Amino acid sequence: MLRISIETPDDSQEVEYLYDLAFAPGRQALSSYRLRDAVPPVAKLCMVARGEEGVLAGAIRYWPVAIGAAKALLLGPIAVHPTRQGEGVGAELIEASLARAEALGWQRVLLVGDAPYYRRFGFERVTGVEMPPPTNPERVLGRALIKGAFGGVTGIVQQDVKPRRSRG
16 A cells, blocks of 8 residues: 655655665766756655555656746656565556646646656657757657647747746
């Protein structure tokens, strides 16, 4: 049994350790991390999954980005502890966080990942949206949280550092 909750400051060190374990300490060198530098994550969407004894099983974070004038969420990183992989922890985190993002009024979500895995959550390749290089365009995936949210949205994905009143 898993307990999924919003990440708190008390979880931060443990979550960072999990990310290092899952991705290696050099993970910050990935191009997607340039979109996260000096920008706080969307706290209401950063979640942790804990097992019955309270041990961290997985974590997911989201970051605000902009594609031209359009606001979006960047999903990631998401990690599952090696001892819990294959149990559906990642799927539960993705589904819970996407439902929350939709309830909070977000319209679109981006990620860099494997289409065969993320397709089951409604992600598909988006065209005309460019992540910072070197990112394989085939791995840039999006999910519209409202119908047509990616219609006409093109451009380079950048940090969203402006205060947000509308999530359009």
